[in-house]
Amino acid sequence: MTNGKINLILVCQINFTYRMKTQWLFPHRYRLIGWFILIPCIILGLAALYKEFYFDFLTIDLRSTTQGKSGMSAFFEPDVINLTDELAALGVIAGLLMIGFSREAIEDEMVSQLRLECLQWSVYVNYIILAVAILLVHGTRFLDVMLYNMFTVLLVFVIRFRLLMLKNSRVLAL
DSSP states (O other): OHHHHHHHHHHHHHHHSOOOOOTTSBOTTHHHHHHHHHHHHHHHHHHHHHSOOOOGGGEEEOTTTSTTOOTHHHHHSOSEEEOHHHHHHHHHHHHHHHHHTBOOSSOOHHHHHHHHHHHHHHHHHHHHHHHHHHHHOOTTHHHHHHHHHHHHHHHHHHHHHHHHHHHHHHHHHO
């Protein structure tokens, strides 16, 4: 019988000491870096969108590229663009990705399952919001909805995942 017990213990050690593959996650320290990127970029994006705040050094003159064009394309293409809002959008995306997909201090199966469920839940919420917007918002306001909808999946994921991690840490602390 001892041989049977040893085999059972060996099987349990092999199955329960399996190291999770978290190769697609950022290192844990990236979460803090993500917050330092996200907060200023949200402020910059809102300032660019609603207060027309732009950095002058991000202004690009496109007149040299539209010189030879004629017809409708030359009429609709701007001569000068500013990349402040693009910089803010890329910063928000990078910050949310770093916050949402950084390893936890203890990355186990529960955290991995929770991360997956939160991501799935955020996709559902995103498309429910989009469906409601398609039905209720019309005209140029719909472009505003689509602008915010770009960030909804990551934003809802990060909020839900962080809240559930906080809730689970309190439950485990009891």
